[in-house]
Amino acid sequence: MVELHQVVAAIYLAAGVGALLGVVLPAPRMARGAVWGLALGAVVHAIAFASLHRADPTPSLTDLPAALSLTAWLGNVFLLLLMWRLRVTGLAAIAGPVSFLAVFTAALRLPDSAASAVAAELGAGSSPHAHVLLGSAGLALLGLAGMAGLFFLIEHRRLKAKRPLTRSLRLPSLEALDRVNASALAVGFPILTLGVITGMLWLQEAMGTLWSGSAHETWSAVAWGIYAGLAAARFAGHQGARQAAASAVAGSAFLIFAVVGVGLLA
Amino acid sequence: MKILLLGMNHRTAPLEVREAYAVQEPGPPLRKLVESDEIDEGVLISTCNRVELVVTTRQPEAARLRMRRFFGQEIGAGRAAEDPSLDDFLYDVSDHQAMGHVLRVASSIDSMVVGEPQILGQLKDAYRAAVECGACGPVLSRLFQHAFSTAKRVRNETRIAERPVSVARVAVDLTRQIFEDLRDKRALLIGAGDMIEAALDALQRDGLGSVLVANRTRSRAEALAEQFGATPHALDEVGELLAGVDVVLSCIGGDQPLLSADQVRGALRARRSRPLFLIDLGVPRNIDPAVNELDNAFLYDIDDLQDVAAANVEERRRETLRAEDIVREEEQRFDGWLVALQAVPTIQHLRSRAEAIRSAELERALRRLELDETQREELEKLTRSIVNKLLHAPLSRLRADTDREEGLAMLEAARALFALDDPDAPGADADADGELMAEAAPGDAGRDDHGE
Numbered sequence: 001m002v003e004l005h006q007v008v009a010a011i012y013l014a015a016g017v018g019a020l021l022g023v024v025l026p027a028p029r030m031a032r033g034a035v036w037g038l039a040l041g042a043v044v045h046a047i048a049f050a051s052l053h054r055a056d057p058t059p060s061l062t063d064l065p066a067a068l069s070l071t072a073w074l075g076n077v078f079l080l081l082l083m084w085r086l087r088v089t090g091l092a093a094i095a096g097p098v099s100f101l102a103v104f105t106a107a108l109r110l111p112d113s114a115a116s117a118v119a120a121e122l123g124a125g126s127s128p129h130a131h132v133l134l135g136s137a138g139l140a141l142l143g144l145a146g147m148a149g150l151f152f153l154i155e156h157r158r159l160k161a162k163r164p165l166t167r168s169l170r171l172p173s174l175e176a177l178d179r180v181n182a183s184a185l186a187v188g189f190p191i192l193t194l195g196v197i198t199g200m201l202w203l204q205e206a207m208g209t210l211w212s213g214s215a216h217e218t219w220s221a222v223a224w225g226i227y228a229g230l231a232a233a234r235f236a237g238h239q240g241a242r243q244a245a246a247s248a249v250a251g252s253a254f255l256i257f258a259v260v261g262v263g264l265l266a
Numbered sequence: 267m268k269i270l271l272l273g274m275n276h277r278t279a280p281l282e283v284r285e286a287y288a289v290q291e292p293g294p295p296l297r298k299l300v301e302s303d304e305i306d307e308g309v310l311i312s313t314c315n316r317v318e319l320v321v322t323t324r325q326p327e328a329a330r331l332r333m334r335r336f337f338g339q340e341i342g343a344g345r346a347a348e349d350p351s352l353d354d355f356l357y358d359v360s361d362h363q364a365m366g367h368v369l370r371v372a373s374s375i376d377s378m379v380v381g382e383p384q385i386l387g388q389l390k391d392a393y394r395a396a397v398e399c400g401a402c403g404p405v406l407s408r409l410f411q412h413a414f415s416t417a418k419r420v421r422n423e424t425r426i427a428e429r430p431v432s433v434a435r436v437a438v439d440l441t442r443q444i445f446e447d448l449r450d451k452r453a454l455l456i457g458a459g460d461m462i463e464a465a466l467d468a469l470q471r472d473g474l475g476s477v478l479v480a481n482r483t484r485s486r487a488e489a490l491a492e493q494f495g496a497t498p499h500a501l502d503e504v505g506e507l508l509a510g511v512d513v514v515l516s517c518i519g520g521d522q523p524l525l526s527a528d529q530v531r532g533a534l535r536a537r538r539s540r541p542l543f544l545i546d547l548g549v550p551r552n553i554d555p556a557v558n559e560l561d562n563a564f565l566y567d568i569d570d571l572q573d574v575a576a577a578n579v580e581e582r583r584r585e586t587l588r589a590e591d592i593v594r595e596e597e598q599r600f601d602g603w604l605v606a607l608q609a610v611p612t613i614q615h616l617r618s619r620a621e622a623i624r625s626a627e628l629e630r631a632l633r634r635l636e637l638d639e640t641q642r643e644e645l646e647k648l649t650r651s652i653v654n655k656l657l658h659a660p661l662s663r664l665r666a667d668t669d670r671e672e673g674l675a676m677l678e679a680a681r682a683l684f685a686l687d688d689p690d691a692p693g694a695d696a697d698a699d700g701e702l703m704a705e706a707a708p709g710d711a712g713r714d715d716h717g718e
Contacts, residue, residue, distance in 0.1 A: 086446060087446060155443065159440070159443060159444065159564050160558065160564065162566065162570045162573070162574075172446075173442060173443055173444060173445055173446045174443070174444050174445075174541055175444065175445045175446040175447075175541065176446040179446065237538045239539070240534075240538075240539030240561050240562050241539060241540070241541060241562055242539075242561050242562060243539075243561070
């Protein structure tokens with residue numbers, strides 16, 4: 001099980017390196033190959049998840065390593081779906097290394113993720129799994145928005161500076177990156193909201209309260225509030241593409257810290 | 267057999283000379299050329315930047331004179347039959363250099379604009395014309411097929427043709443960096459001019475959705491609109507039109523900028539900050555340079571586009587070094603084939619000589635021995651097997667694709683060691699029996715001698 005996660009991490013790393021070289025050299029064939037690598041990684045990743053059930057003890061989805069791995073898998077699936085419609089293969093240059101880090105960390109921690117500690121403490125049921133699934137999906141989508149935002153800012157700056165496009169990065173078009181950003185926010189924010197709601201329901205079922213005041217809850221609530229503001233600004237038309245990109249980068253960085261960073265620190 | 271090439275190109279001859287020697291229909295003059303004894307095969311390449319004749323011959327000196335006459339008398343339309351200055355414009359290369367030149371031309375390394383894709387199509391047309399008129403034989407066929415595959419390799423393995431080098435294509439490339447899909451995009455053409463029309467044409471070929479045209483005079487706007495399938499507008503409508511377009515191409519006269527930063531800012535607000543790409547080809551500039559400071563507005567003037575184009579030219583020049591390596595590799599490969607081709611007569615010669623000796627010695631032995639039919643057949647098989655086994659290694663070595671110098675040295679050694687040029691050597695009588703097939707291509711001859 002852990003070995004399979006290590007294989008997945010290696011595939012993501014190879015795909016990420018290929019995609020980076022594809023963007024930097026630039027080498028379109030290598031970039032396309034990296035996308036196939038990412039797809040292969042997603043398939044093996046799905047198999048690795050399926051095999052978690054056979055592990056003894058079975059790690060719970062509510063444990064951070066498994067949730068982290070799930071987020072990486074969902075992120076890649078979403079990205080591959082976007083690549084099907086838009087020419088954004090360059091995003092694999094960030095998605096590959098980020099997925100590698102997530103899955104590698106998960107693989108290191110999965111053996112210690114002893115017999116559903118959190119689930120045992122807080123009870124079982126559908127809410128914990130719904131919370132993790134929705135939270136991971138929201139995190140993955142908003143992470144994608146951040147990646148697209150980062151590339152948007154780089155490309156925007158380069159086009160503004162009128163630097164020759166030769167011998168430099170070959171990134172997706174600004175419009176494609178902005179569409180990824182907008183769609184990921186449009187789908188990701190409601191899913192994240194549902195993730196927050198199911199988390200509160202989980203708490204209600206386990207502890208009889210909607211708010212326990214833990215660091216995870218506090219930081220997640222702040223991150224949700226920030227995203228609510230960003231989504232409002234974006235879809236009310238108060239934000240241009242560049243500001244939206246900058247907001248997506250800052251927002252996703254904060255969200256990742258709030259959910260993953262705080263979890264890891266805890 | 268030698269490969270010769272005689273020609274002129276953009277580096278050796280000015281346009282008026284090249285156009286005087288350009289050939290629209292290469293078939294008839296080529297047919298006439300290969301009918302002469304000196305020329306075996308020929309291909310005539312005629313484009314706006316070069317006129318080149320490639321031939322194969324077994325009489326190089328006579329062929330050179332014939333080729334010069336071909337240029338002087340048969341294709342120099344409108345020029346004196348024997349133009350004394352013609353030699354100043356012509357270059358003449360042979361064998362390895364000629365072959366390398368054809369590979370370079372096909373790979374677009376020798377083109378005026380390095381990496382331009384048209385030359386490969388023009389070369390294919392020239393080859394097709396030569397094949398159709400029966401002027402192209404096995405050697406030039408192989409050379410040109412090899413040139414086409416070399417060009418494909420160069421295109422796939424280098425970035426020689428990757429970046430645009432014309433202002434129009436640079437504009438399109440930048441547009442594609444901003445917009446994902448041009449089909450739902452609208453362009454506004456302000457004014458007119460060759461460069462701006464070329465850019466618009468390139469954008470339309472890339473799928474640009476629709477075009478609006480604005481001009482000082484309504485009639486000119488209508489004429490341009492008809493030319494580009496666009497909607498005509500008056501110049502004073504530009505401010506209002508700006509919010510509804512994605513690309514602005516401007517090239518109109520005037521001392522003051524036609525579009526101010528404030529106007530563009532207002533348009534961007536109305537566009538809900540969707541990006542706007544402005545290409546200003548006017549001199550003096552038509553659009554306030556401060557527009558580039560606005561978020562989501564990208565302004566490129568003629569100098570910016572030319573800077574990008576110049577950088578791309580430099581990039582292509584760097585890539586030619588890598589392309590040259592590929593061409594050199596392919597040259598060697600073709601050279602190996604050519605040496606193997608030249609080995610065919612020697613191989614045939616050696617085999618016929620060996621067979622003649624075997625037959626003669628067997629005949630003599632059979633006369634002395636009293637053998638029945640089965641024993642005779644066994645002896646026949648035995649001698650044949652001995653000859654085949656003895657010849658197998660040297661023939662395989664001669665047939666192997668090697669580099670030119672080594673291959674030719676090997677051929678020379680074989681002829682000397684087996685005394686193939688000695689008319690008094692045993693078995694030499696068979697040489698006159700017409701068994702040698704000098705024209706056979708490698709791979710066609712001697713393949714059956716592996717059997718034991």
